[in-house]
Amino acid sequence: MKKIFLILTCLFITAAASAQKDLLSFNEQNKYIYYQVVEQPGLTADTMHARALYFLKTAYAQNKIKEGAISGNFTGSGKFLIASSLSAIKHVYGEINYTYFIECKDGKYRYWLTDFVYTPHKTDRYGNSVPEQGVDIPLEGGASKVDKREFGICLDEVGTYSKQFGDKLKQDMVKISNLSPKETHKTITTTKDW
Amino acid sequence: MKKKFLLFVLAASGFALTSKAQDTVKTTQDAPLVLYGSVDTYYKDDFSGHANIPTSFASDNNSASIGMVDLGLKKSVGNASFVGELSFGPRNDESVPTSGYHIQNLYVSYNLSSKLNATAGYMSTFIGYEVISPTGNFNYSTSYLFTNGPFQNAGLKLTYTFSDKVSLMAGIFNDEWNVYTSQHDVSTFGAQLTLTPVKNWTAYLNVATGPTSGTIFDLTTNYQITAAFKLGLNAASFTPAHYGFGPVTYGYSGVALYPQLAVSKVVTIGLREEYFSTKSDGSTLAGPLPGGHVLGSTLSLNIKSGPFTLIPEIRYDSVNSQTYSTFTDSNGAPTTSATQFVLAAVYAF
Numbered sequence: 001m002k003k004i005f006l007i008l009t010c011l012f013i014t015a016a017a018s019a020q021k022d023l024l025s026f027n028e029q030n031k032y033i034y035y036q037v038v039e040q041p042g043l044t045a046d047t048m049h050a051r052a053l054y055f056l057k058t059a060y061a062q063n064k065i066k067e068g069a070i071s072g073n074f075t076g077s078g079k080f081l082i083a084s085s086l087s088a089i090k091h092v093y094g095e096i097n098y099t100y101f102i103e104c105k106d107g108k109y110r111y112w113l114t115d116f117v118y119t120p121h122k123t124d125r126y127g128n129s130v131p132e133q134g135v136d137i138p139l140e141g142g143a144s145k146v147d148k149r150e151f152g153i154c155l156d157e158v159g160t161y162s163k164q165f166g167d168k169l170k171q172d173m174v175k176i177s178n179l180s181p182k183e184t185h186k187t188i189t190t191t192k193d194w
Numbered sequence: 195m196k197k198k199f200l201l202f203v204l205a206a207s208g209f210a211l212t213s214k215a216q217d218t219v220k221t222t223q224d225a226p227l228v229l230y231g232s233v234d235t236y237y238k239d240d241f242s243g244h245a246n247i248p249t250s251f252a253s254d255n256n257s258a259s260i261g262m263v264d265l266g267l268k269k270s271v272g273n274a275s276f277v278g279e280l281s282f283g284p285r286n287d288e289s290v291p292t293s294g295y296h297i298q299n300l301y302v303s304y305n306l307s308s309k310l311n312a313t314a315g316y317m318s319t320f321i322g323y324e325v326i327s328p329t330g331n332f333n334y335s336t337s338y339l340f341t342n343g344p345f346q347n348a349g350l351k352l353t354y355t356f357s358d359k360v361s362l363m364a365g366i367f368n369d370e371w372n373v374y375t376s377q378h379d380v381s382t383f384g385a386q387l388t389l390t391p392v393k394n395w396t397a398y399l400n401v402a403t404g405p406t407s408g409t410i411f412d413l414t415t416n417y418q419i420t421a422a423f424k425l426g427l428n429a430a431s432f433t434p435a436h437y438g439f440g441p442v443t444y445g446y447s448g449v450a451l452y453p454q455l456a457v458s459k460v461v462t463i464g465l466r467e468e469y470f471s472t473k474s475d476g477s478t479l480a481g482p483l484p485g486g487h488v489l490g491s492t493l494s495l496n497i498k499s500g501p502f503t504l505i506p507e508i509r510y511d512s513v514n515s516q517t518y519s520t521f522t523d524s525n526g527a528p529t530t531s532a533t534q535f536v537l538a539a540v541y542a543f
Contacts, residue, residue, distance in 0.1 A: 090226045091543060123230050123542070125318035125325040127266045127277040127299050134394040134418025145459055147500040 023159040027114060032139045034162035035112040040173060048104035048173055055172040056102075060165075063100075073103040082118070082157045092129040093150055094120040096139070096158060102169070111169060113162045118142055118154055227269045229543070234261035234285070234328040236538035242524045246532035247490075247511050248480035250341040251285050252334060261285040261538075264327055266299065273305040281326075289326045289345055291372045298326060298346070311353045316374060319344040320363065320386045321400050321412045323428035323450065332454060332462075333494045334505045334538040338470035339430050339448045341480040343410065344371035344402065349380060361388045369406040382407045394418040408434040408445075426452030445473035446481065460499065466492040472518075486518020505538040 027033040040048060052074060056065050063078035079097045083090045099115040116139040119131045139158065142151045237258050240246050245255040252261075262283030269276060279299035281289075286296055301315025324331050324340040351365025363386040368376035382404030389397045395417040403409040412430040419425060431447040448471060454464035471487035482488045494507040512531040513519035521532040 090228050091230065092228060123266070123327070123329060125327070125330055126301075127230065127268055127279050129228070129230070133396065133416060134421065134424065149500065 023163055024155065026140075027112075030140060031114050032116050032158070033112050033114040034159070034166070035110070036166050037108060037110040038166075038170060038173070039108050041107050043107065043173070045104045045106050048109050051173050051175070052102050052104060052109070052169065055169050059168045059172065073101065075099065075101045080157075080161050081121075082154050084153055092121050093153060094118055095131060096154070096161070097136075098158075100165070109173065111166065113165060116158055118146065120146070120150075227267060230266045230268070231264040231279075232327060232329045232540060232542045233263045234334075234538060234540040235259065236261060236334060236536055238534060238536045240532060240534040242522060242529075242532065244522070246521045247335065247509065247534055248341070248520070249338055250288055250336045250480070251328075252536055252538070253284075253288070259284065261328055261540075264298065264329075274302070275304075276302045285326070285328070291346075291374055295374065297374070309355045311355075312350070313353070314350040316346060316348040317351075319347050319371070319402075320384065320398070321402060321410060321414075322430065323414045323426060323452065328538070328540045329503075329542040332452065332464045332496060333466050333492050334507050334536050334540075335492060335509055335534070337428070337448075337450050337466060337468050338446075338481050338488065338490065339428055339450055339468065342432070342446055342470075343412070343430060346372050347382070347384060347402070348374065348376075349382070349384070351384070359390045362386070363388070367402070367404075369404055371402075371407055378406065381405055404435070406435055408432060422456040424452075424454045426454070428452075444484065447471055447473075460497055462496045462498075464494050464496065466490070466494075468492075482513045482518040483520065484518075486513055486515060488513045501542050503540045503542070505536070505540065507536040507538070509534050509536070 024032045024034055027035070053065075056063060056074060056076065060078055063076050065074060065076040077097065077099045079095050081095050082093045084093065095118075097115075097117045097119070098113050100111065100113045102111040103109060118137045118139055120135055120137075121129045122132050124130045137145050139154065142154060146154065235258070236252050238245075238252050238255055240255050243256070245253060252259075260283050262281045262285035264279065264281040264286075266277065266279035268278070277299050278297075280296045281298050282296055286298075287293065290296065290298070297316060299315075299317055301313055301317050303311060303313040305311050318325060322340055322343045324333075324336050326345060328334060347365075347367040349365050349367030351363050351367075353361060353363040355361040363384075365384050366380055367382040367384050369378050369381045370376065371382075382402055384402040385400070387399040389399070391397070395415070397413065397415040400412040400414065401410070410430060410432045412428070414426075414428050416424065416426045427450070429449040431445075433445045448469055450466055450468035452464065452466050454462055456462045468490040469487065470481055470490070472481050472484050474485035488511055490509065490511040492507060492509040494505055497504040497506075510531065510533045511521070513521065514530075516528050516530050519528060519530045521529050523529045
């Protein structure tokens with residue numbers, strides 16, 4: 001009986017300790033950053049470049065993509081919603097705008113997400129959740145401008161989103177079939193020549 | 195039995211944790227059901243000892259009173275979405291057309307393309323600066339322009355987004371404002387041109403016109419000039435239809451300015467300065483007698499703590515002449531001005 005309780009306690013502690021904000025660190029400009037270097041032995045920079053582009057165009061189609069000055073890299077911007085969930089019901093707090101960078105070299109690639117800016121949402125007259133005009137809060141200054149609980153949710157969601165971004169990128173980097181989007185081939189039968 | 199139950203819980207917990215490691219990572223998903231809303235309560239004290247200022251809501255004097263509980267549900271799947279918003283309480287009763295009904299918003303919406311959206315149902319009006327929900331207004335008391343203007347319009351509207359700076363809405367609505375069912379037909383035409391000339395400045399040019407509802411032109415604009423300072427403006431002019439409808443059978447015009455300054459993370463101070471005049475041949479829902487005009491000055495604080503907002507507010511309204519005034523002093527004698535204090539608490543979720 002005691003063992004069961006011990007195992008249960010361990011499981012709940014593990015679950016509680018999975019706060020995703022711990023995945024974030026600070027860069028040289030003292031901005032929050034999610035930074036990863038991934039070894040990918042056997043893959044050339046060109047291959048990974050093509051797969052990264054496929055990833056950006058499919059998994060994050062709404063994001064703005066810009067090829068960087070250095071060959072084999074991408075930079076761009078995107079955004080996602082900050083929300084809290086209570087079973088099937090969700091409450092939207094705001095949105096995070098961010099920039100990303102992906103660079104590929106032979107055998108490895110690195111990426112980071114940074115410049116996180118939080119814009120709280122308000123409910124408009126039609127019940128839509130819309131950004132509060134003119135309220136853009138860099139995440140680094142969020143502690144002094146956003147409610148403590150809301151700010152904690154922001155950091156967790158940024159960590160979760162960044163990890164998901166990285167996991168999906170990693171998945172696409174190793175999939176050969178993802179080199180180019182699938183095309184539908186159709187067979188045309190001509191009735192003119194017979 | 196207990197052991198079996200605990201083992202079952204253990205297995206379920208383990209499954210829940212391990213199931214987080216998925217083979218594929220989903221990056222897009224349909225939004226779940228979203229719940230939103232608010233509750234509000236207030237205390238009002240008119241310095242005359244009885245209620246004087248006739249604008250909407252917060253009508254009880256020297257009483258700890260309630261506004262409403264507002265509950266909205268919405269969901270989007272693909273290009274389709276719906277909003278259903280219900281409210282209960284005195285504020286609801288003063289804002290819906292039929293006693294016993296509680297619907298503030300009930301509509302379905304569909305994105306016909308990335309630029310064109312179609313929406314049908316019963317919706318908050320596109321006219322005006324202030325709204326029914328206390329979370330959408332800075333001041334707790336409302337303006338004369340709000341009280342006399344439309345609250346809701348039922349109909350079908352199409353919105354085309356030309357760019358992130360320009361969009362146009364056009365629609366056909368029920369013959370009267372604020373009705374769940376038309377009296378005769380669906381004959382009010384409404385349009386809204388939305389312009390965003392520079393970042394953080396949005397202007398809405400609105401018109402609603404019909405043989406029964408009359409014609410209202412409205413300009414609503416908001417400019418967040420600095421991180422701390424915001425300026426809003428609302429101007430409107432209403433001309434009734436020949437036969438008119440309801441209590442708003444005569445025309446009015448007015449303008450209201452809304453400067454707001456955030457003095458700290460928690461406190462924002464804001465003023466509403468409104469000029470409102472009635473045309474000479476009739477009366478409006480709320481305002482001076484025909485031909486008169488009123489100047490309303492409302493100073494409010496918004497003290498925020500997370501979802502909670504405390505609103506202390508002082509308001510002074512002055513009519514140009516006693517001839518046009520409906521205000522009375524503490525002795526019941528006619529007077530040209532009225533002053534009230536309101537302390538309101540609003541919780542949004």
